[in-house]
Amino acid sequence: MRALLSKEVGGPETLMMGELPDPVAKPGEVVVAVKACAINFPDVIIIEDKYQFKPPRPFAPGGEIAGVVESVGEGVTDLKPGDRVLGSTGWNGLAEKVVVERRRLYPLPDSKSFEQGAALLMTYGTSIHALLDRGHLKAGDTLLILGAAGGIGLSAIELGKAFGARVVAAVSSEEKAAAAKAAGADETVVYGRAPFDKEASKALAEQFKAAVGPDGANVIYDPVGGDYAEPALRSIAWEGRYLVVGFPAGIPTLALNLTLLKSCDVCGVFWGAFAARDPKANAAHVDHLFRLWEEGKINPHVSEVFAFEDGGKAIAKLADRGAIGKLVVRVAS
Numbered sequence: 001m002r003a004l005l006s007k008e009v010g011g012p013e014t015l016m017m018g019e020l021p022d023p024v025a026k027p028g029e030v031v032v033a034v035k036a037c038a039i040n041f042p043d044v045i046i047i048e049d050k051y052q053f054k055p056p057r058p059f060a061p062g063g064e065i066a067g068v069v070e071s072v073g074e075g076v077t078d079l080k081p082g083d084r085v086l087g088s089t090g091w092n093g094l095a096e097k098v099v100v101e102r103r104r105l106y107p108l109p110d111s112k113s114f115e116q117g118a119a120l121l122m123t124y125g126t127s128i129h130a131l132l133d134r135g136h137l138k139a140g141d142t143l144l145i146l147g148a149a150g151g152i153g154l155s156a157i158e159l160g161k162a163f164g165a166r167v168v169a170a171v172s173s174e175e176k177a178a179a180a181k182a183a184g185a186d187e188t189v190v191y192g193r194a195p196f197d198k199e200a201s202k203a204l205a206e207q208f209k210a211a212v213g214p215d216g217a218n219v220i221y222d223p224v225g226g227d228y229a230e231p232a233l234r235s236i237a238w239e240g241r242y243l244v245v246g247f248p249a250g251i252p253t254l255a256l257n258l259t260l261l262k263s264c265d266v267c268g269v270f271w272g273a274f275a276a277r278d279p280k281a282n283a284a285h286v287d288h289l290f291r292l293w294e295e296g297k298i299n300p301h302v303s304e305v306f307a308f309e310d311g312g313k314a315i316a317k318l319a320d321r322g323a324i325g326k327l328v329v330r331v332a333s
Contacts, residue, residue, distance in 0.1 A: 003060040003095035004311045006047040012312040012319065015047065018058065020092075023099035025073035030100050032085060033070045035114035037062040037093040037311070039327040040122050040151070041223075041248055044319045046091060055091050061315065062093025062329070065100075066108055066117030076102050084108040086117035088125075088272075094311050094329060103279055106286055112293070119300035119326040120289065123155040126245065126271040128285045130221060131159055133274070134267040135241045139164025141218035144208065146232060148185065149176030151326035152223045152245065154301050157183040162297040165219070168211045170232070172321070179324045183301070187211050194227035194249055201231050208235035216240060216262070226250035233258050233266075240264045248321065301325030308332070 005018040025031045043061040045051045066086040069079050079085065079102065087105035092098045108117040131137040143160040147153045148169030160167040161184040169180035170189040177188040189211045191204055208231055209216070216237030222229060226249025233242055233254060242264060259266060275282040292298045303325035306314040314327040 001096040002308070003092070004062075004308070005058040005060055007058045009049050010047065012044075012047070012316040015061070015312040015315070017309060020058070020060070020095060023097055025071050025076075025099055027074040028076065028102050029073040030076055030079055030085075030102055030105055031070045031072075031097055032065065032067040032087070032100055032105070033097055034065050034067040034093060034095060034331045035333075036066045036118040036305075037329045037331055038064040038118040038122065038151075039311075039314045039318050039329065040064060041246055041318065043315050044248075047315075053090060060092045060094040062095070062311070063090050064088055064118055064122045065093040065098060066114040067331075070097060072102075079105065084110065084114075084117075086121060088121050088275075090272075094308075094331065096331060104275075106290075109290075109294070115302050115305055115328045115330065116300050118328055119151065119302050120293070121286070122271070123152040123326065124159065124289050124298060124300070125275070125282070125285065126152060126269065127155040127159050127221075128289060129271050129274050129282070130243045130245060130269040131156065131163065131219065132285075133281075134269050135219040135221070135243050137163055137165055137219050141165045142168065142212050142215070142237070143219045143221065144168045144170065144212055144217035144232060144235065145185075145221045146170045146228055147222075147224040147248075148180045148188075149324045150223070151301070151323070153221075154179070154183045154325055155298070156221050157185050158298040159292075162292055168217065170208070170211075170228075176324055179301075191228065196227045196231075201227060204228070205231035205234040208232055211235075212237075219243065221245065224249045225252050227252070230254060230258075233264075236262050236264050238262055238264070242266045243269050245269045302328050304328070305330050
């Protein structure tokens with residue numbers, strides 16, 4: 001089968017079309033003929049050997065897919081060939097076929113496209129776990145979201161509004177601010193590009209404080225990191241929750257005296273580990289997401305669809321932080 005392969009450590013330019021053996025389903029597994037694969041930040045760093053998982057080469061990036069069941073392994077009785085599914089794979093999603101554990105697959109409604117299905121699970125799964133389990137978000141809270149126009153940021157905006165929060169979306173351009181507003185953000189902050197010196201960091205903190213209001217942000221959702229983290233933390237509310245989600249701008253060093261002054265929590269968010277450790281709780285979250293999707297309260301924003309052969313270009317665009325919403329690769333029609 002064809003796959004977009006990483007054969008050496010490097011950036012998206014090192015990926016090349018090649019062949020992998022057709023996968024075979026073991027007990028509890030399913031072989032999926034991939035129709036669409038969404039691109040996420042782990043795809044940027046896994047090919048650079050900077051991710052926490054380092055699969056043996058050659059492998060294909062791509063951890064989030066939608067497609068059609070081709071075959072099932074022993075013990076799988078609730079899926080059959082021809083069923084439409086979406087799921088998380090870790091890697092190897094940018095291939096014509098992929099083998100997936102049954103527990104990591106969910107039925108894709110007939111009313112939703114494969115591209116939409118591929119764009120749902122990782123971003124919305126991360127955000128619902130972050131906001132409810134780690135951030136304890138409740139109606140009336142103020143939620144500050146960094147990197148709010150990316151796929152994960154837009155998912156947090158939609159879920160924040162669905163849960164009754166006031167949402168402040170922080171982005172890097174007016175175009176992204178418009179996308180955040182369209183997704184439901186109540187207010188936006190447009191920040192500059194890091195790195196920041198001391199004065200620029202202080203100015204950004206004042207921007208955040210002005211946007212969230214005098215009582216501060218009850219929950220801060222940070223999938224960006226870097227020099228944006230400390231200014232955001234300075235805008236947190238008393239006993240607020242700062243959610244650490246990702247580091248495309250670099251791993252920040254926080255001034256811990258700020259956590260004492262605000263009596264706030266800094267909470268790590270690792271959705272993949274949560275889903276593996278507590279599959280029942282994760283499945284309940286996914287069921288919740290499907291209900292919100294059906295009600296029109298969330299809707300994966302696919303901004304661009306790439307041909308299979310151009311999957312490397314999709315990863316490069318995400319790495320350059322130029323994407324609004326989700327980028328999806330169409331593997332097969």
